Amino acid sequence: MRTSKYIINVRISNDKYLLIHGYSGAVDIVSNNVVNILRKGNYELMNEIDFNSLRKRGYITNRNIEEERKIVKTIVKILQEKSRVDSTFTIIISYDCNFRCSYCIEGKISEYGNQWTRESLTEEKINALYKSIDNIGYKKNKKKIIALYGGEPFLKENFQIMDYLIKKGEERDFSFTIITNGYELKYFEEIIKRNSVLSFQITLDGIEKIHNERRPHYKNNDSFEVLITNISWLLNIGKKVNIRINLDKTNSSNLIELINLFDERGWTSHSNFSTHISPIHIGALEAADFKLNQVIEYNYLSFSLLEKNDIINFINNSIKQDERFSIFNLPTYSVQNNIKNTLNSKKSLIYKGSFCSATANGFIFDPRGDIYTCWEIIGDESFKIGKYYPNFTLDKEKLQLWQNRDVSNIHNCLSCKYALFCGGGCAAQSFKKNKDMYHSYCDNFKTLFNIGVKDAYLELKTQQSNVKN
Ligand code: SF4
Ligand code: SF4
Secondary structure (H helix, E strand, O other): OEEOOOEEEEEEEOOEEEEEEOOOOOEEEEEHHHHHHHHHOOHHHOOHHHHHHHHHOOOEEOOOHHHHHHHHHHHHHHHHHHHHOOOEEEEEOEOOOOEOOOOOOHHHHHOOOHHHHHOEOOHHHHHHHHHHHHHHOOOOOOOEEEEEEOOOOOOHHHHHHHHHHHHHHHHOOEEEEEEEOOOOHHHHHHHHOOOOEEEEEEEOOOOHHHHHHHOOEOOOOOOHHHHHHHHHHHHHOOOEEEEEEEEOHHHHOOHHHHHHHHHHOOHHHOOOEEEEEEEOOHHHHHHOOOOHHHHHHOOOOOOOOOOHHHHHHHHHHHHHHOHHHHHEEOOOHHHHHHHHHHHHHOOOOOOOOOOOHHHOOEEEEOOOOEEEOOOOOOOOHHHOOEEOOOOOEEOHHHHHHHHOOOHHHOHHHHOOOOHHHHOOOOHHHHHHHHOOOOOOOOOOHHHHHHHHHHHHHHHHHHHHHHHHO
């Protein structure tokens, strides 16, 4: 008998730990003593009931390391296969955009020339696109969602084609979620009010001055006022709105003013309102092809990037001063929920075999007739996995390069106890760093995981003490 290599210990108080198993599905609150015994392997110091319980839950095992790795491999294969029968679809309406955001990947796209940004979907392309979706396959009889994105999907000139796209999707029972800068929504009222249009993600980087500096409209620098009106309108007509805040050091100190704005506008009392924080990462700037001197020129961006754990610490410290900061969903959101739900329901933990939809089941259709898997390398034809127009073709080798990038195929990840929570990190970033996507890209995952676990425990404790009172 030995202690499993796939145990994560997170200290939650002076005398307690959360034990989380990396493949058995178990989470348990245990004493320091149990953790010490597991570390040293002197199981004779614990009573039989505890020993049997720890064995049953996978913390003590008679498997050797190789056998444990094999189990992880098998779980990954099952998870990856399961996800593949349920593909996810994103449609890029056009590469064109009416904003000129300082950190945007579209800067790179415009370098490919005007023909890229001018290219848009046509009815013929949309028919071909849906036929390709049928060929790729999706679960029928289940609510299926297509994400619409750009460039900017809501440009006035896209009205007719957007209308056609939505109606054709509705014929196949698809619903839509839309990532938009939120500026020209009113021209699309008729489309937006349709029942199949469910939700919106809109980026608001701060109060008026900050937002307008970072996300100006190409003609009218003031995009802020229009956005505020449009977000209120969406909430009032019953649509879900998630506000994304791209954060770095220069806009972090203004979050409190943003919370005040959310309150003043009555958004925080809407059940359909949510907001999340996303760090601007160096990869995004590289994708936008920022040269170092350009970064320095952009005063508000220069050397001001925040790490994900800086953001979490900043928000958690701010919550101590003002409870309203808890409105922001953080990058640890999914870990926190996973642990909280498991502790609450006593069901197994949820695992994943790969990092994101690009390495599992995601297909992105662009306006040129091409198919990709990943947001960050979109437009780079060497990563194209196929075409839907004029004819549907998939390059199986290229597709497999993405879909096989799971933790069982990345040397460091297979032995990592976080593997089935992390999924190996971002493939695009791994490629940028190593010129090979089959490397681990940890991106501070272990630190974030531990923070998420502690926050889950604290949240549950607070809920329980509220119930008692
Ligand atoms: S591989 Fe990385 S950049 Fe591409 S979609 Fe996944 S997380 Fe995003
Ligand atoms: S990327 Fe890093 S943290 Fe994630 S599974 Fe691989 S080795 Fe572990």
